[in-house]
Amino acid sequence: MAYDSRDTDPRSVATLLGDLVRDLTELVRSEGRLVRSEINESGRKLAAGAEMLAAGAIIMLLAAIVLLQALVLTLAHWVGPTWAAVIVGGVLFLIGGLLMVRGKNDLSVSTLLPERTVEQTSRDAKLAKDQMK
Numbered sequence: 001m002a003y004d005s006r007d008t009d010p011r012s013v014a015t016l017l018g019d020l021v022r023d024l025t026e027l028v029r030s031e032g033r034l035v036r037s038e039i040n041e042s043g044r045k046l047a048a049g050a051e052m053l054a055a056g057a058i059i060m061l062l063a064a065i066v067l068l069q070a071l072v073l074t075l076a077h078w079v080g081p082t083w084a085a086v087i088v089g090g091v092l093f094l095i096g097g098l099l100m101v102r103g104k105n106d107l108s109v110s111t112l113l114p115e116r117t118v119e120q121t122s123r124d125a126k127l128a129k130d131q132m133k
Helices: 013-079 081-106 115-132
Strands: none
Touching: 013 081
């Protein structure tokens, strides 16, 4: 039987609206499940990347220790083992101290203040105040 444009859908408007709301609700739930699934997958990839980064950093630290031991042994031929260890340790101490001072300065409250934003906001407030006059 062919569809006739004069035929009417036997469902009422209330039924059609109910079906629409139900379908939209299911669509939103499905999208929510998809988003949660993608976030979980991204989180797993992020965790795996962080683990590899940490493992690489630990291995590099161990390599640095071995290389520093080799440097001490090399210097020991010229100045003796005790002085070689003192020289390498002293240089590392100075480098670490300089890095800490620089890091402390970078973490000061004045560097955290968004100066450009504060300046722009004060200009905007002044402009708005002038416009109200």
